[in-house]
Amino acid sequence: xxxxxxxxxxxIKTRGQQVTLRCSSQSxxxxxxxxxxALGQGPQFIFQYYREExxxxxxxxxxxxxLQFPNxxxxxxxxxxxxxxxxxxxxxxxxxxxxxxxxxxFFGQGTRLTxx
Amino acid sequence: KQEVTQIPAAxxxxxxxxxxxxxxxxxxxxxxxxxxxxxxxxxxTSLLLIQSSQREQTSGRLNASLDKSSGRSxxxxxxxxxxxxxxxxxxxxxxxxxxxxxxxxxxxxxP
Numbered sequence: 001x002x003x004x005x006x007x008x009x010x011x012i013k014t015r016g017q018q019v020t021l022r023c024s025s026q027s028x029x030x031x032x033x034x035x036x037x038a039l040g041q042g043p044q045f046i047f048q049y050y051r052e053e054x055x056x057x058x059x060x061x062x063x064x065x066x067l068q069f070p071n072x073x074x075x076x077x078x079x080x081x082x083x084x085x086x087x088x089x090x091x092x093x094x095x096x097x098x099x100x101x102x103x104x105x106f107f108g109q110g111t112r113l114t115x116x
Numbered sequence: 117k118q119e120v121t122q123i124p125a126a127x128x129x130x131x132x133x134x135x136x137x138x139x140x141x142x143x144x145x146x147x148x149x150x151x152x153x154x155x156x157x158x159x160x161t162s163l164l165l166i167q168s169s170q171r172e173q174t175s176g177r178l179n180a181s182l183d184k185s186s187g188r189s190x191x192x193x194x195x196x197x198x199x200x201x202x203x204x205x206x207x208x209x210x211x212x213x214x215x216x217x218x219x220x221x222x223x224x225x226x227p
Contacts, residue, residue, distance in 0.1 A: 044217075090160065
């Protein structure tokens with residue numbers, strides 16, 4: 001196990017609703033990145049948080065937002081849910097932001113979101 | 117824009133056979149390359165991390181090579197076992213604070 005925990009593990013929401021997913025980073029890690037993985041595809045980068053600030057964002061609309069707390073845990077919020085938001089949401093923690101040093105990313109088990 | 121491709125998309129081998137999984141990428145300006153394993157519906161387990169200055173990494177039955185000039189990495193799994201059945205993903209770390217993933221290779225090792 002990596003020490004990265006995500007909650008909840010599964011979630012069903014209705015189109016138009018809002019959802020909050022949570023991630024506790026591994027001890028000693030100050031960087032959390034979020035990824036969306038659609039069925040049968042590789043994960044796609046949503047954004048990264050480093051020391052409570054957003055530190056890079058992928059090609060996702062503003063209704064995808066996040067937070068990082070002083071203990072480096074993080075939340076992913078998605079507003080106005082769409083059917084295509086159904087996916088496995090993964091968070092990864094690391095000791096440094098990607099692109100600095102050679103940083104190994106450790107992933108949680110993911111949250112399976114189904115939008116109906 | 118970095119593009120990562122994994123071929124084949126799926127692979128089925130008898131137990132004991134060696135596995136060779138390929139990953140190709142378009143931009144050689146990378147910091148490192150990481151191989152992951154993913155079991156159905158689960159998160160990602162890191163297998164090997166190859167730094168940009170390295171040519172290969174080994175862990176037990178796993179060996180991964182990196183050739184930046186040709187934009188290729190190969191993951192070798194020796195003497196495959198049914199427990200090796202999973203999806204294997206390669207991911208590149210480059211500028212922009214993100215990992216860029218391939219689509220994965222789904223492996224089935226038959227007893």
